[in-house]
Amino acid sequence: MLLSDEQKAMLDGAYGETVRRLMRLLARLGEIYGAERMLKVESAQISGVSYKSLGEPGLDFLRDVAACGARVKAITSMNPAGMDLEDWRSHGIPEDFANKQQQVIEALCRLGVAPSATCTPYFTGNLPRYSQHLAWAESSAVAFANSVIGARTNREGGPSALAAALCGCTPGYGLHLEENRRPTMAVDVLTELRSSADFSALGYYVGERVKAGIPYFRGVKSARIDELKALGAAMAASGSVALYHIHEITPEARLLATARLDSIAVGRREIDEVYSRLNTAERPDLVVIGCPHASLREIVAVARKLQNKRVKKPLWVCTSRSLKQSANAMGLTRIIEQAGGQLVADTCMVVSPIEEMGFQATGVNSAKAAHYLPSFCRQKVMFRETDELIKGVIE
Amino acid sequence: MKGRSISFGIASGRALVSRAPIGFYGGIDLKTGMVIERGHELQGETVKDKILVFPCGKGSTVGSYVIYGLAKNGVGPRAIVNERTETIVAAGAILAAIPCVDGIDLSGIETGDMLEVDADAGTVKHV
Numbered sequence: 001m002l003l004s005d006e007q008k009a010m011l012d013g014a015y016g017e018t019v020r021r022l023m024r025l026l027a028r029l030g031e032i033y034g035a036e037r038m039l040k041v042e043s044a045q046i047s048g049v050s051y052k053s054l055g056e057p058g059l060d061f062l063r064d065v066a067a068c069g070a071r072v073k074a075i076t077s078m079n080p081a082g083m084d085l086e087d088w089r090s091h092g093i094p095e096d097f098a099n100k101q102q103q104v105i106e107a108l109c110r111l112g113v114a115p116s117a118t119c120t121p122y123f124t125g126n127l128p129r130y131s132q133h134l135a136w137a138e139s140s141a142v143a144f145a146n147s148v149i150g151a152r153t154n155r156e157g158g159p160s161a162l163a164a165a166l167c168g169c170t171p172g173y174g175l176h177l178e179e180n181r182r183p184t185m186a187v188d189v190l191t192e193l194r195s196s197a198d199f200s201a202l203g204y205y206v207g208e209r210v211k212a213g214i215p216y217f218r219g220v221k222s223a224r225i226d227e228l229k230a231l232g233a234a235m236a237a238s239g240s241v242a243l244y245h246i247h248e249i250t251p252e253a254r255l256l257a258t259a260r261l262d263s264i265a266v267g268r269r270e271i272d273e274v275y276s277r278l279n280t281a282e283r284p285d286l287v288v289i290g291c292p293h294a295s296l297r298e299i300v301a302v303a304r305k306l307q308n309k310r311v312k313k314p315l316w317v318c319t320s321r322s323l324k325q326s327a328n329a330m331g332l333t334r335i336i337e338q339a340g341g342q343l344v345a346d347t348c349m350v351v352s353p354i355e356e357m358g359f360q361a362t363g364v365n366s367a368k369a370a371h372y373l374p375s376f377c378r379q380k381v382m383f384r385e386t387d388e389l390i391k392g393v394i395e
Numbered sequence: 396m397k398g399r400s401i402s403f404g405i406a407s408g409r410a411l412v413s414r415a416p417i418g419f420y421g422g423i424d425l426k427t428g429m430v431i432e433r434g435h436e437l438q439g440e441t442v443k444d445k446i447l448v449f450p451c452g453k454g455s456t457v458g459s460y461v462i463y464g465l466a467k468n469g470v471g472p473r474a475i476v477n478e479r480t481e482t483i484v485a486a487g488a489i490l491a492a493i494p495c496v497d498g499i500d501l502s503g504i505e506t507g508d509m510l511e512v513d514a515d516a517g518t519v520k521h522v
Binding site for chain 1: 455459485489
């Protein structure tokens with residue numbers, strides 16, 4: 001693989017042992033996957049931020065990296081943490097967990113990573129443009145950046161995204177190359193998609209079938225940004241989809257021919273099958289909206305439903321710190337809190353220790369959350385559209 | 396069987412075979428090495444000291460850290476054998492120094508087989 005003089009110097013240890021180790025990881029990945037050269041990275045998104053998912057070995061690794069004194073070479077944001085970084089006490093997060101979590105954030109901040117703590121960096125100051133090369137981890141954000149924006153990133157693991165941010169480059173293989181962005185399967189959608197949860201269920205069904213491939217959707221008449229966010233997140237959870245196209249909706253779709261592709265059809269029956277498979281509870285102890293993190297539009301929609309109402313079960317709306325600040329200024333946080341709910345920043349239920357907080361069944365509008373909650377948080381799940389979830393917990 | 400070397404090193408042990416992809420984050424417990432994904436064919440099995448054989452990875456990008464953490468906690472697999480290793484598993488295996496080979500036809504491998512993985516040469520053989 002062709003390396004610049006600076007990249008060679010990093011490999012030779014001119015920037016210290018840590019940079020050498022990270023550059024070696026990138027070079028090795030490039031060799032394995034047949035990259036001809038390194039590409040300059042314009043933006044990075046780091047996953048592996050929650051102490052719950054990192055554990056002690058991950059924290060040790062980040063501490064070692066942070067000690068090297070290097071700084072990120074491109075705008076770099078981070079995934080959600082395992083708790084609201086300001087309000088963790090009132091959420092009942094154990095003290096020792098909070099302490100470890102702060103150490104993770106401090107290590108990343110020392111490297112120049114923004115403490116954005118969100119899985120939706122594109123809403124909060126890390127928005128790439130079409131055809132730029134990125135190193136993003138966080139599978140739902142990868143699907144969004146590739147598909148909705150038309151930027152180019154592989155599904156990086158947490159450490160390889162961090163390595164790319166610190167070395168300023170990523171090996172040019174996979175989805176960085178135009179020829180690898182063509183669809184592998186057509187999906188004919190035969191039913192009207194009524195909610196984000198429907199998009200999420202569709203994504204879950206397709207991800208299981210297309211696996212690591214690239215689906216091209218036909219028959220989707222309209223889709224909001226939030227619905228595209230939900231679709232990609234679900235496909236990246238049930239499969240490892242990093243890129244999808246939707247006829248006349250996503251930017252690269254019109255450059256691509258689909259006539260010769262194998263196709264599958266998805267109707268209401270397939271979507272209902274996903275709902276019934278992911279549903280294991282009828283009465284949630286907790287309802288959580290915001291997987292991936294809620295957009296401002298979604299926060300507004302929830303606040304409208306809660307105006308002058310009371311919830312009888314805990315209701316969390318998870319979002320980024322910066323959108324929470326907007327919601328504060330707009331009076332939305334107050335409406336949600338007056339109804340007995342909470343607008344939770346920096347975290348989400350999958351990466352926070354909710355099973356230790358006494359919850360056994362969680363209501364969600366996200367197939368991704370429904371997929372991870374049983375194994376990672378020992379939760380039973382009620383998977384419904386937002387309106388139904390809220391209706392179910394209002395007094 | 397000759398494949399492609401992903402992460403160097405040599406190891407031998409008993410195969411634990413999954414015909415379905417494995418998602419490490421939320422799929423395998425970091426402290427015990429137990430497969431915890433509900434409904435997964437390996438649910439309840441432990442990857443500790445096994446030659447972990449599966450077609451490809453799936454799911455969260457945090458998987459790399461889970462592989463690294465399993466190794467550091469002493470409950471990781473001795474080696475990984477895939478049909479196709481993607482970046483997340485590759486980065487985890489490289490950082491954790493777990494030998495890893497892909498490009499292998501897994502149909503001839505069953506759980507319990509004694510395998511020797513030479514990831515320097517990119518080979519997997521029954522012993």
